[in-house]
Amino acid sequence: MNSRYGLAFILAGVSVLAGIAAFASVDDAQSFALQAAEPYVREGFQVREDYWGGDLAAGEKKAVRQQLFKGNEYWFWMGTEVNRAKISVHIYDKDGKLVEQSDSWQKGHFAAAHVVPASTDSYFIIVAIEESPEERTHWALVYGFR
Amino acid sequence: MIAVFKNSKWAGFTLTVVALSVQAASAPQQINVKQYKTVEDVVVPLPGEVFSALNKLGPVNWKEYVRTEKSANFSERPRTALLLGNVIADGFIAVQAQDAPAVKEIGQRVLTLAKGIGVGASITPHAKAITEAADKRKWENVRHELDRTQNSVQQAMNELQDQKLSQLVSLGGWLRGTQILTAVVNRHFTKEGAELLHQPDLLKYFSARLAGMPEYNVPVVESIKHALVEVRPLVDTESKPISPDAVKKINDITTRLDSEVVTR
Numbered sequence: 001m002n003s004r005y006g007l008a009f010i011l012a013g014v015s016v017l018a019g020i021a022a023f024a025s026v027d028d029a030q031s032f033a034l035q036a037a038e039p040y041v042r043e044g045f046q047v048r049e050d051y052w053g054g055d056l057a058a059g060e061k062k063a064v065r066q067q068l069f070k071g072n073e074y075w076f077w078m079g080t081e082v083n084r085a086k087i088s089v090h091i092y093d094k095d096g097k098l099v100e101q102s103d104s105w106q107k108g109h110f111a112a113a114h115v116v117p118a119s120t121d122s123y124f125i126i127v128a129i130e131e132s133p134e135e136r137t138h139w140a141l142v143y144g145f146r
Numbered sequence: 147m148i149a150v151f152k153n154s155k156w157a158g159f160t161l162t163v164v165a166l167s168v169q170a171a172s173a174p175q176q177i178n179v180k181q182y183k184t185v186e187d188v189v190v191p192l193p194g195e196v197f198s199a200l201n202k203l204g205p206v207n208w209k210e211y212v213r214t215e216k217s218a219n220f221s222e223r224p225r226t227a228l229l230l231g232n233v234i235a236d237g238f239i240a241v242q243a244q245d246a247p248a249v250k251e252i253g254q255r256v257l258t259l260a261k262g263i264g265v266g267a268s269i270t271p272h273a274k275a276i277t278e279a280a281d282k283r284k285w286e287n288v289r290h291e292l293d294r295t296q297n298s299v300q301q302a303m304n305e306l307q308d309q310k311l312s313q314l315v316s317l318g319g320w321l322r323g324t325q326i327l328t329a330v331v332n333r334h335f336t337k338e339g340a341e342l343l344h345q346p347d348l349l350k351y352f353s354a355r356l357a358g359m360p361e362y363n364v365p366v367v368e369s370i371k372h373a374l375v376e377v378r379p380l381v382d383t384e385s386k387p388i389s390p391d392a393v394k395k396i397n398d399i400t401t402r403l404d405s406e407v408v409t410r
């Protein structure tokens with residue numbers, strides 16, 4: 001390939017990628033959170049249509065306050081469209097005690113936390129972008145119960 | 147939302163990779179939750195969520211709580227928004243009762259109310275899906291469509307910069323759900339059933355939202371503001387159990403409010 005065409009090709013590719021990054025949104029992050037939820041739907045979890053989302057810098061955390069009911073079992077699934085990001089989600093009670101089950105997990109741009117509430121109350125779901133190549137990383141959190 | 151699953155051909159591959167290489171999450175055992183910024187909006191639980199917990203405490207005769215009679219139509223948008231939330235909650239009750247005719251009627255009622263408030267277009271496919279799922283007695287699908295209906299109504303309202311109306315839809319559903327929860331627990335009192343009312347932060351959230359709606363100066367909104375103040379000490383009991391008296395009082399209050407929401 002002619003070097004001028006090659007350069008143009010590379011620049012065009014970079015532009016397309018930059019465009020994709022610019023248009024990526026919380027909705028994209030939500031679709032990844034939903035992918036993480038999919039196997040649990042087959043296990044009888046009802047996934048709520050509603051979700052939380054936003055963008056955070058690497059190392060930044062945010063809390064989501066959520067009313068949970070004793071008797072139900074909940075999973076919270078988090079996702080981001082940034083493939084090389086590492087994210088996490090954890091569940092604490094009002095007193096700041098970690099209450100999630102040991103099968104909660106995180107893997108790259110997916111994370112999930114499982115809780116069987118010991119009491120009906122509000123709980124804190126702490127979401128974090130642990131690492132990311134992006135300045136700001138979109139995230140979304142969905143939840144399901146059964 | 148579930149449609150995303152169906153359309154993501156590579157979802158299965160991604161999930162397989164995740165399943166094979168998942169890591170246990172490590173997190174501090176204790177944190178100071180006050181140090182974190184919170185996401186502003188609280189996701190209000192659906193009535194179906196509390197009904198699911200209630201169902202686990204023993205059998206409930208849900209048919210007794212099904213309501214299909216048509217409520218009044220209102221010209222005031224905040225009243226229609228509250229009623230819309232209330233009728234969607236009735237849909238969840240009809241699902242619990244597995245009452246297909248009631249579900250279908252409620253689906254049509256939701257559509258009429260949504261049209262009245264200018265968001266009918268986003269609801270039409272859900273109303274159709276509710277009817278089809280009810281005909282096939284696919285209750286999980288009906289429940290999911292009711293959730294999607296509420297979400298679509300609220301999204302459409304948010305797009306019209308009507309976030310406050312959207313919050314009133316949630317409030318209407320929560321009030322009707324709480325009325326039924328207290329009716330069930332009041333009939334066969336258990337400490338566990340009463341504990342489901344322990345929702346002081348949601349009450350604070352609704353009170354704060356209503357305080358930010360001075361333009362919605364309609365009597366029912368004023369009544370709800372006062373009622374939330376009455377209910378809060380009854381459910382904010384710290385570690386003490388919620389008493390049978392408190393459950394009865396909350397049922398009286400929410401029944402009174404329900405009557406204000408549905409009648410002219």
